[in-house]
Amino acid sequence: MKRLSIKHALILELSxxxxxxxxxxxxxxxxxxxxxxxxxxIGTFWMQRLVTAREIKGNFLTLKLSYAQYLLDNSTSQDxxxxxxxxTASAAVDKVVAEYENGVRTERGxxxxxxxxxxxxxxxxxxxxxxxxxxxxxxxxxxxxxKDKMEPQAKMVDKGVANxxxxxxxxxxxxxxxxxxxxxxxxxxxAAIAALATLIAVAGIIFAVSGIATPIRKIASAxxxxxxxxxxxxxxxxxxxxxxxxxxxxxxxxxxxxLDVVKLEREAAASxxxxxxxxxxxxxxxxxxxxxxxxxxxTLGEGLRRLAAGDxxxxxxxxxxxxxEAAMLELxxxxxxxxxxxxxxxxxxxxxx
Numbered sequence: 001m002k003r004l005s006i007k008h009a010l011i012l013e014l015s016x017x018x019x020x021x022x023x024x025x026x027x028x029x030x031x032x033x034x035x036x037x038x039x040x041x042i043g044t045f046w047m048q049r050l051v052t053a054r055e056i057k058g059n060f061l062t063l064k065l066s067y068a069q070y071l072l073d074n075s076t077s078q079d080x081x082x083x084x085x086x087x088t089a090s091a092a093v094d095k096v097v098a099e100y101e102n103g104v105r106t107e108r109g110x111x112x113x114x115x116x117x118x119x120x121x122x123x124x125x126x127x128x129x130x131x132x133x134x135x136x137x138x139x140x141x142x143x144x145x146x147k148d149k150m151e152p153q154a155k156m157v158d159k160g161v162a163n164x165x166x167x168x169x170x171x172x173x174x175x176x177x178x179x180x181x182x183x184x185x186x187x188x189x190x191a192a193i194a195a196l197a198t199l200i201a202v203a204g205i206i207f208a209v210s211g212i213a214t215p216i217r218k219i220a221s222a223x224x225x226x227x228x229x230x231x232x233x234x235x236x237x238x239x240x241x242x243x244x245x246x247x248x249x250x251x252x253x254x255x256x257x258x259l260d261v262v263k264l265e266r267e268a269a270a271s272x273x274x275x276x277x278x279x280x281x282x283x284x285x286x287x288x289x290x291x292x293x294x295x296x297x298x299t300l301g302e303g304l305r306r307l308a309a310g311d312x313x314x315x316x317x318x319x320x321x322x323x324x325e326a327a328m329l330e331l332x333x334x335x336x337x338x339x340x341x342x343x344x345x346x347x348x349x350x351x352x353x
Contacts (some may be wrong), residue, residue: 005242006212020197024190028116031186038179046172049103053168055096056116057161063089064154067127071134071146086127093120098165112167116160123153215244223251233258 009094066089070082104110133142218236225233236246296320318328 015198017197020193024193026187027186034182035179038175041175041270042172046168050168050321052096052100058090059089059096060157063093070131087118108167112164119157119160123157126150128250219248221253226255231255246344
């Protein structure tokens, strides 16, 4: 698998961390929204439903007390006030029942309030019968009717109201449990995302240290040794397929160039040594040839003098002079070739540098 470049590796790591941050933000906002919705359900709806249900229970209790008070009052002068109290309590019960029914949101809540209404009607019908007995002078029968008929029916109404209250409390508790579950789930997800983000951050730090800082430090150390003249130093990470590898490759090229320069300098030094040695040999040979030339010249002069005197050995001297002249010409040609080669070598060194 091809190694990712440092640029792409950093982009990938930061992208993953960014995704975790976005996910964490989404979970947090979703949890806050769910908790807020549940709080609104509990605080603004179900608590109001509970208050209304308890008002039904309280107003019904007031209505029962009003009927009992009417039964106990023997004076006809107080009947008007008692009937007024009964009418007021009954209207209050009808008002809160209608208020609850208008605000119903669930089918179960509607069923419960509709079960209470007919029981209330039955209780009122029984109460009218009780009042008729009391108004007819049958107080004992009215009291027995109140106890045997009205009280069991009142318990039916109370049972319906209790069922309604229990339903409201169960709904509120359901939203509380939902809020708790959302909070726990958000906590677990947040902890998991935070742990993963921490692991990725630690991995990024390790990558930055081992994959970037350490290689750069080793490459810098190798460059320092190269600058000190240690050209046999190995360049680390030259084979890596990323920016560090490119940097190490550039340093390796610098090292190879330095080795080539050293090699050329050594070759140039060797060439200079050979040239100087050749020049020394050529100079020695030229000196010998010059000496021979001087000798030949003096010998030629002597031979001419002898020739003028009639000496026949002059022919051999002339042949010797011709041989020396040919040797001088050969020496001059060799010296010219050496000089030309030195000039070409010097030009070649200048071009390489």
